[in-house]
Amino acid sequence: xxxxxxxxxxxxxxxxxxxxxxxxxxxxxxxxxxxxxxxxxxxxxxxxxxxxxxxxxxxxxxxxxxxxxxxxxxxxxxxxxxxxxxxxxxxxxxxxxxxxxxxxxxxxxxxxxxxxxxxxxxxxxxxxxxxxxxxxxxxxxxxxxxxxxxxxxxxxxxxxxxxxxxxxxxxxxxxxxxxxxxxxxxxxxxxxxxxxxxxxxxxxxxxxxxxxxxxxxxxxxxxxxxxxxxxxxxxxxxxxxxxxxxxxxxxxxxxxxxxxxxxxxxxxxxxxxxxxxxxxxxxxxxxxxxxxxxxxxxxxxxxxxxxxxxxxxxxxxxxxxxxxxxxxxxxxxxxxxxxxxxxxxxxxxxxxxxxxxxxxxxxxxxxxxxxxxxxxxxxxxxxxxxxxxxxxxxxxxxxxxxxxxxxxxxxxxxxxxxxxxxxxxxxxxxxxxxxxxxxxxxxxxxxxxx
Numbered sequence: 001x002x003x004x005x006x007x008x009x010x011x012x013x014x015x016x017x018x019x020x021x022x023x024x025x026x027x028x029x030x031x032x033x034x035x036x037x038x039x040x041x042x043x044x045x046x047x048x049x050x051x052x053x054x055x056x057x058x059x060x061x062x063x064x065x066x067x068x069x070x071x072x073x074x075x076x077x078x079x080x081x082x083x084x085x086x087x088x089x090x091x092x093x094x095x096x097x098x099x100x101x102x103x104x105x106x107x108x109x110x111x112x113x114x115x116x117x118x119x120x121x122x123x124x125x126x127x128x129x130x131x132x133x134x135x136x137x138x139x140x141x142x143x144x145x146x147x148x149x150x151x152x153x154x155x156x157x158x159x160x161x162x163x164x165x166x167x168x169x170x171x172x173x174x175x176x177x178x179x180x181x182x183x184x185x186x187x188x189x190x191x192x193x194x195x196x197x198x199x200x201x202x203x204x205x206x207x208x209x210x211x212x213x214x215x216x217x218x219x220x221x222x223x224x225x226x227x228x229x230x231x232x233x234x235x236x237x238x239x240x241x242x243x244x245x246x247x248x249x250x251x252x253x254x255x256x257x258x259x260x261x262x263x264x265x266x267x268x269x270x271x272x273x274x275x276x277x278x279x280x281x282x283x284x285x286x287x288x289x290x291x292x293x294x295x296x297x298x299x300x301x302x303x304x305x306x307x308x309x310x311x312x313x314x315x316x317x318x319x320x321x322x323x324x325x326x327x328x329x330x331x332x333x334x335x336x337x338x339x340x341x342x343x344x345x346x347x348x349x350x351x352x353x354x355x356x357x358x359x360x361x362x363x364x365x366x367x368x369x370x371x372x373x374x375x376x377x378x379x380x381x382x383x384x385x386x387x388x389x390x391x392x393x394x395x396x397x398x399x400x401x402x403x404x405x406x407x408x409x410x411x412x413x414x415x416x417x418x419x420x421x422x423x424x425x426x427x428x429x430x431x432x433x434x435x436x437x438x439x440x441x442x443x444x445x446x447x448x449x450x
Contacts, residue, residue, distance in 0.1 A: 046349040064363035066370035074393035113277020126265035140401035177294035190253025205231035211434035292331040292438025327387035333362035
């Protein structure tokens with residue numbers, strides 16, 4: 001995030017050496033997540049969080065094993081998504097004539113669309129197949145040419161730099177990795193290009209709890225919630241204005257399609273509020289995952305000798321590279337998203353019914369029981385796409401398709417226009433706080449292709 005942020009202490013923890021040293025959610029913990037994971041795999045594949053259950057009742061549990069995470073995410077009926085529980089609470093309040101509480105983060109915009117459009121597993125599938133898959137899921141390949149043009153436009157801004165020795169420098173996050181998904185998502189949705197800067201600020205505000213929230217539940221304090229509400233001021237009105245314009249004059253973009261389509265699953269058109277909710281999720285999930293994936297991929301190319309030349313010489317290896325990179329350094333490291341509906345046993349640990357589960361995707365992706373040499377990047381690894389970075393099962397991230405296309409196209413263009421990249425000498429490697437893995441900035445040196 002690059003807007004004004006809450007003032008939270010981010011003094012780094014020391015590198016953990018024992019299980020007692022590990023706190024995955026403390027300020028600065030992200031600097032040593034990957035030193036913590038081998039310890040957790042050996043000693044605590046299920047990590048108990050005493051007193052950190054729902055509303056402080058009971059315990060929370062961190063799942064670090066690929067096997068356990070796969071089991072949970074593929075069975076949303078047995079392991080209830082917290083979103084489902086929230087929707088049921090909203091519907092119960094409405095049925096009793098109660099007014100829904102005002103949500104400063106405006107997540108209520110999204111949740112109300114979930115309540116009406118996809119309250120059941122069958123409607124969840126229909127929602128994806130009819131409304132989002134054609135644009136950001138399997139249908140995302142339709143955007144390849146547009147993404148390529150955006151990538152080239154961004155590269156054009158710095159490709160001619162020369163420090164006098166044949167090398168140029170670029171701040172890769174700000175000048176490419178962050179800007180690419182911002183512009184792509186604006187184009188997909190149909191937002192005016194001149195609004196990208198403001199949309200980025202609203203997007204940052206939307207994810208504030210996942211950056212500055214405390215504990216595994218990402219809870220914001222009162223000061224941060226007030227700041228979030230202030231930064232989101234105008235967002236709902238902007239969406240209303242955009243949707244109204246698209247209803248009057250539809251164009252070839254996702255918002256226009258949503259305003260015109262007849263949703264077969266419910267045999268009707270979408271309301272304005274339902275369109276707002278879908279857009280909210282697109283903005284919420286369509287930016288930071290791709291940004292940090294690209295940033296970490298750049299780091300891997302700098303750190304592993306010959307890797308850039310390998311994917312430059314063999315364009316078909318780029319997809320394998322991006323998949324392995326997402327496995328090795330998952331952009332979203334973990335989320336507390338599921339609730340047990342009955343007593344469960346994971347790795348010999350009994351977990352009571354009603355317990356909240358923190359799904360640690362980053363740890364599952366490097367589980368030695370699932371992956372041979374889990375910390376090595378192998379372009380010939382079998383089942384490259386079976387990692388947990390986008391989750392799995394019926395609740396797989398709906399934007400996985402477009403993120404994958406963005407990453408592949410981005411590296412195709414970077415490889416075609418550069419001969420080499422390496423770290424510039426002035427990197428702090430300060431990581432984004434919260435649940436995301438990625439540095440706030442990344443200075444690179446590059447040589448332009450002849």
